[in-house]
Amino acid sequence: MQLTQYTTLYRIGKPFKTGAVIVDLENKDFQQNDTIPYFQVEEKDNKINFIYNMSKEDVVYGLGETLGALNKRGKIYRFYNTDDPEHTPEKMSLYGSHPFMILDGKSTFGLFIDYPSEIIFDIGFTDKDILKITVPSKDFDLYIFDSDEKLSIIKEYFNLTGKPYIPPKWAFGFQQSRWSYFSEEEVRNVAKKFRETGIPCDVIYTDIDYMDSYKVFTINKEKFPNYEGMVKDLKEIGIKVIPILDPGVKIEKGYEMYEEGKDKGFFCVDENGNDFVAAVWPGATHFPNFLNSEVRRWWGKKYKLFTDMGIKGFWNDMNEPSIFYTPKGLDNLFELLKDLEENKENAGIEVFLARETLLNIANNPEDYRSFFHKLDDGSLINHDKVHNLYGFNMTKATADELKELNPNERYLLLSRSSYPGLHRIASIWMGDNKSWWEHMLVNIRMLQSLNMMGFFYTGADIGGFGADSSAELVIRWMELGAFTPFYRNHTALNTRPQEPWQFDEESLNIMRDIVRLRYAFIPYTYSEYMNSVKESVPFVKPLSFVFEGDRVKDIEDQYMYGDSLMVAPVHEQNKKGRYVHLPDVKWLNWTACKYGERNMKVYEPGDYYIQAYLNEIPLFIKENSLIVLSEPMNYVGEKDITELTVIGLVSDHAIYNYYDDDGTTYNFTKGEFGNLKIDITKVGKDFKIDVKPYDPANILKIKKIHFEIYDSDGSVIKKDMTL
Ligand code: MIG
Numbered sequence: 001m002q003l004t005q006y007t008t009l010y011r012i013g014k015p016f017k018t019g020a021v022i023v024d025l026e027n028k029d030f031q032q033n034d035t036i037p038y039f040q041v042e043e044k045d046n047k048i049n050f051i052y053n054m055s056k057e058d059v060v061y062g063l064g065e066t067l068g069a070l071n072k073r074g075k076i077y078r079f080y081n082t083d084d085p086e087h088t089p090e091k092m093s094l095y096g097s098h099p100f101m102i103l104d105g106k107s108t109f110g111l112f113i114d115y116p117s118e119i120i121f122d123i124g125f126t127d128k129d130i131l132k133i134t135v136p137s138k139d140f141d142l143y144i145f146d147s148d149e150k151l152s153i154i155k156e157y158f159n160l161t162g163k164p165y166i167p168p169k170w171a172f173g174f175q176q177s178r179w180s181y182f183s184e185e186e187v188r189n190v191a192k193k194f195r196e197t198g199i200p201c202d203v204i205y206t207d208i209d210y211m212d213s214y215k216v217f218t219i220n221k222e223k224f225p226n227y228e229g230m231v232k233d234l235k236e237i238g239i240k241v242i243p244i245l246d247p248g249v250k251i252e253k254g255y256e257m258y259e260e261g262k263d264k265g266f267f268c269v270d271e272n273g274n275d276f277v278a279a280v281w282p283g284a285t286h287f288p289n290f291l292n293s294e295v296r297r298w299w300g301k302k303y304k305l306f307t308d309m310g311i312k313g314f315w316n317d318m319n320e321p322s323i324f325y326t327p328k329g330l331d332n333l334f335e336l337l338k339d340l341e342e343n344k345e346n347a348g349i350e351v352f353l354a355r356e357t358l359l360n361i362a363n364n365p366e367d368y369r370s371f372f373h374k375l376d377d378g379s380l381i382n383h384d385k386v387h388n389l390y391g392f393n394m395t396k397a398t399a400d401e402l403k404e405l406n407p408n409e410r411y412l413l414l415s416r417s418s419y420p421g422l423h424r425i426a427s428i429w430m431g432d433n434k435s436w437w438e439h440m441l442v443n444i445r446m447l448q449s450l451n452m453m454g455f456f457y458t459g460a461d462i463g464g465f466g467a468d469s470s471a472e473l474v475i476r477w478m479e480l481g482a483f484t485p486f487y488r489n490h491t492a493l494n495t496r497p498q499e500p501w502q503f504d505e506e507s508l509n510i511m512r513d514i515v516r517l518r519y520a521f522i523p524y525t526y527s528e529y530m531n532s533v534k535e536s537v538p539f540v541k542p543l544s545f546v547f548e549g550d551r552v553k554d555i556e557d558q559y560m561y562g563d564s565l566m567v568a569p570v571h572e573q574n575k576k577g578r579y580v581h582l583p584d585v586k587w588l589n590w591t592a593c594k595y596g597e598r599n600m601k602v603y604e605p606g607d608y609y610i611q612a613y614l615n616e617i618p619l620f621i622k623e624n625s626l627i628v629l630s631e632p633m634n635y636v637g638e639k640d641i642t643e644l645t646v647i648g649l650v651s652d653h654a655i656y657n658y659y660d661d662d663g664t665t666y667n668f669t670k671g672e673f674g675n676l677k678i679d680i681t682k683v684g685k686d687f688k689i690d691v692k693p694y695d696p697a698n699i700l701k702i703k704k705i706h707f708e709i710y711d712s713d714g715s716v717i718k719k720d721m722t723l
Contacts (some may be wrong), residue, residue, distance in 0.1 A: 003159050006146040012048065013139035016381070018116050018389055019396070020421040021090060022162045037144055038109055039133075045057050048138065050111075052131040059352060059544070059553050060123050060131070061150065064098025064453040065418070065430065067091055070445045070542060070556040072101065074128070077121045081388050081417045082363050083322035085356060085466060086433035087442060094420035095320055095431045097388040098453045102145075102153050103131070105542075110145030110153035112160070116388040116419060132155040139698070151537060151544055154452055155226040160534040162312070163422035164454045166382035166533055168312065168410040170636040171457065172522050173202025174515050175488035176499060180209035184224040187314045190499065191239045195634065199500050200519045202241045202352060202635045203412070205315060205490070210243060214281035215250045217257055217302045228309040235310060238635030242412065243306060243315035247321050247394050248278065248285030257302070257605030261286060266295045268371045268383065276371035279330075284440075287321055290393035291373040300401025313412035314398055316426075319391035320417045322363060326370075329361045391417025399425035408665045415593055423454035429486060435464025435495070440571035441475055444557050447484055451538035456529065468496035470502035472614065473571065478511050481619040482518035483561050485529060485539065506678045510615040513594045519632035520595035521619030527628065528562030530668070535620070547583040557582050561720040564625035564648070564656070568610070568618040577611040578618065585623040588649035588710055591616045597630060602649060623649050623712075626656035637663065640701035646678060651712040653681045660699055674699035680709060687717055 003023060004571050011027035028034075028252040035041070039050040054060075059074040067087055068075040079097035087094070092551055099119050100112040108629045111421045113135060114118055120134040143160065145153040158164070184710060187204055194201040210227065212218040219227045233242045249257045249267070261267050267275040267286035276288045290293045303314065325333075336357050340350050369384045383390075395415040402411045413426035422428070433439040443460040446541040450458045462481040463474040469491070478500070481487045491498050498513035524555070543552040558568040566587070568580045587603045593615045603620075621627055626648035630641045641660075650655050661673040675694040687709050693700065707719045 002502050003658055005155060007156050007160065007357050008144050009144065010142040010144065012142065013137075015114065015139045015141045016116060016386060018114055018419065018421065019392070021116050021141075021160050022424075023160060025143075025160075031265050037143065037146060038107065042342050043697070046138070047134050047136045050133040050142075052103070054103070054129050054131050055106035058103055059548070060101055060103050061542070062098070062101035062110075062449060062452050063098070064450050064455065065094045065096040065119065065428065065446060066098075067094070067442060068445075068447055071553070071593075072121070072583055073124045076125045077123070079119045079121075079388065080117070080392065081120075081320040081419075082361075083318065083320050083416075087431070087433055087439065095416045096428060098418070098420060098450075100157055100209060100420065100453055102452070104150055108150070108153075109576060110143075110157065112143040112145070112157060112420070112421070113140060114143070115221065115308070116174070116386045117384060118387075137477040155536040157533060158454055161319060161420050161454065163536065164423050164456045164533050165413075165425055165427055166410060167412045167427070167457050169522075169526055170202045171313070171412045172529070173487070173636045174200055174518060175203035175205070175486075176201055177205035177207065177488055177490035178497070178499075179493045180207040181490070182209050183224060184226060184469035187230060188233070188242070191234050191237060193499070193501060195237055197508060198634075199336055199510065200515050200632060200634050201239060203242055203313065204234065205242045205244065205488075206635070208246065208281055211422070213250065215252070215255055215257070216248070217305050218255075230310045231311060238382045238638055240313055240412075242315055244315045244317050245398075246281060246318045247288060247290070247316075247390075247424055248280035248282065248318065249288060250282035251277070251284045251286060252282075258286070260298070261288060264298070265294070265374070268369055268373055269380075278321075278326050278367065280318060280322060280324055284327075284498060286556070287371070288394075289373050290390060291381070293376055296393060296397035296400060298529070299397040303401055304405070307402070307638070312409070314414070316391065316398060316413070316415040319394045319415060320363070323367050325361045326364070326367045329367065331365055333357050333361055337378065337681065345578070358619070372619045378538050388419045391415050392419040392422045395422055395426045401563070408667070410664055410666065415667075418451065418455070419695060427455055427457040427486065427646070430460040432465045432483060432492070433460050435469035435491075435498075436469040436474055437473065437571060437573050439464055440480055441557060441567070443477075443480065443484075444559065444569065444571065447540050448538075448542045448556075448559055451540040456532060456539040457485045459484035459488060461490040463486065463489050463491060463498040464497065465490060465492045465680055466627050469498050472509040474500075474503070475497050475507060475510050475614055476570055478514045480567075480571065480619070482514050483567040483569070483619075485525070485567075487518060505620075513615060514617075516632035517592060517595045517637075520629045522636060523628045523630045523644060523660070526663075527657070528564075530659045530661070531657060532562070536639070543583055543690060549583070551581065552583050564622050565629050567620065568620065568622040570617065576613055577609055579607060579694075580610045580618055580620070581607050582620065586649060586651060587623065587713055588647075590619045590621065590647075592619050593617075593691060595632060598708070600710060600716070601708060602712055621647065621649055624652055625649075626654050626680070628656065628658055642701050643704045643706065643707045644702055645708060646712075647708045648680065649710045649712070650680050650682050650687060653679075655679050662699065672697035672699065676700065676702070678705075678723065685711075687719075689719065689721065691721060691723070693723065
């Protein structure tokens with residue numbers, strides 16, 4: 001892969017090889033008195049600070065899975081992967097670390113720090129005009145992307161770290177989950193219910209309760225007497241089953257994973273060389289040492305339990321790694337409680353201290369400093385130094401083995417924890433959000449920031465994970481989710497059920513329409529996704545990546561979904577519409593409800609209040625661009641797509657590059673894909689339509705195209721074309 005002139009690597013010390021990058025750039029070894037562009041460099045207390053004076057107009061983009069605004073100014077972000085189920089605005093860390101940002105304003109440049117432990121970005125929080133990046137280490141790689149173009153910086157970042165992961169096409173279908181479906185019967189019933197209610201669905205997840213005592217790579221035979229049969233039967237109706245996997249291996253004599261891991265020395269060790277103990281779901285566990293390639297191979301082979309059943313999707317959870325407590329942490333707590341009990345007559349502040357200790361017993365920084373990884377060269381490294389790589393390497397174990405088993409077959413693979421580079425082999429969902437309206441906005445912003453990092457295939461738990469949800473919230477979130485690549489309704493233990501039929505008849509009908517609309521959009525979504533990966537352009541883009549000017553920089557709750565469609569979800573309670581900014585060009589407003597019902601109106605650029613009742617989501621097609629739709633189906637690939645509907649607002653000329661392939665293999669890399677170059681030119685009051693197919697491998701089954709082309713005055717011409 002060729003990188004252009006404007007990416008420079010500044011190597012500081014002897015960095016750990018993280019696996020984030022796929023090219024070795026010639027580095028500029030950084031010496032004490034060297035300078036790097038844009039930043040003032042300061043060495044203090046074994047930390048290196050990079051300081052930049054921001055101008056008023058500077059906007060900071062990126063940083064992937066972080067809370068707060070899309071413009072990252074005004075907040076501190078701390079990269080140290082953590083399992084925090086309370087995504088409240090002040091939080092600085094989540095499950096993944098993505099230290100890549102773009103500053104756009106007076107100057108424009110990009111920066112990526114390849115360092116797998118704590119990094120702090122203070123972006124105008126402590127001092128409103130100062131960007132201060134702190135790395136508490138003298139061994140890391142710093143990349144500066146010196147370009148004025150945000151999209152070229154991103155392209156360069158993808159050249160450096162690799163292209164985004166491509167899931168199978170069915171991964172764009174609707175997915176249902178809950179913690180937990182407790183039995184085989186329950187899973188089968190959920191599947192049946194989707195087909196009975198006519199709501200399309202492609203995937204159902206089984207959360208931790210399918211396991212025997214939370215032991216990874218086991219199945220609870222009482223609750224799931226025939227997991228394999230369930231997988232096969234559901235496949236018959238187009239539903240794929242995806243199991244969850246946790247890294248912690250239960251300490252239990254006779255349990256294969258435990259015995260093998262112990263015998264082979266595959267677990268992380270403590271300072272005395274004993275297998276490190278941390279408690280997670282199964283109680284006391286050992287953590288596999290995923291930073292070692294032999295361990296990764298061992299772990300990867302275990303997925304065979306599922307791949308033998310025909311399972312093609314996996315969900316790697318808890319891999320920050322999440323720690324509920326360690327024996328040491330628990331002992332500290334008991335000591336404190338004992339003191340408390342002895343002095344209970346006078347207990348005051350001690351109660352609060354005990355409470356704090358109890359809360360901090362999970363994911364305690366000290367615990368992360370107290371275990372070690374044996375690397376391939378036999379050396380030991382403290383976990384803290386490579387903390388952010390744990391989930392990446394667990395997921396690498398999965399991906400490598402899936403590729404080994406079936407080199408030409410795509411898989412759906414989600415990880416909760418991540419680091420740059422993971423985006424090449426898998427993707428992430430946004431973790432444990434809540435059934436809060438505020439978290440819809442978080443979802444919309446994070447979707448854009450994650451796409452900048454190459455996590456194109458992502459989304460949040462639709463309806464919210466923690467807390468109970470209302471019908472209205474689930475409906476609005478189902479609308480938003482219909483326009484995110486990963487579309488999964490999921491909720492936590494003991495929360496109100498939120499499958500589409502759990503509310504009332506009217507809500508069910510609305511949700512059916514939404515999911516069907518999603519499926520009608522799959523030809524467009526898939527085509528745009530594949531084109532985005534090919535072109536190295538984010539699939540979801542902020543408006544400010546497409547349009548110029550200050551106004552669009554403030555728009556964070558509307559986004560481009562592919563090149564032609566702008567989505568403006570309603571994310572507030574009790575609203576019957578919302579304000580929408582329409583930049584620069586004319587837009588075709590399709591505030592959509594049902595794929596077949598189109599009440600389209602042409603809008604001039606400007607700001608509008610757009611009406612959108614509960615069953616409607618505001619969608620806008622950009623002037624001189626096109627979208628393609630098909631009839632919805634029960635699941636992706638249920639039927640061949642033989643007819644397409646092409647919709648657009650053409651005031652001049654529009655081209656659409658419709659792409660499709662077999663959806664399950666990598667044969668597209670050998671030219672086995674189909675293309676329709678749809679070219680529409682306005683001629684007087686009419687349109688000239690030209691469609692050029694490229695289809696050497698006979699992928700396309702399209703026989704007929706319905707055109708529905710709007711003129712800037714709102715008039716429409718409909719034509720059919722037979723291929
Ligand atoms: O601590 O497996 O983010 O999606 O349902 C909770 C149970 C553990 C966290 C995941 C969530 C999943 C849950 N897990």
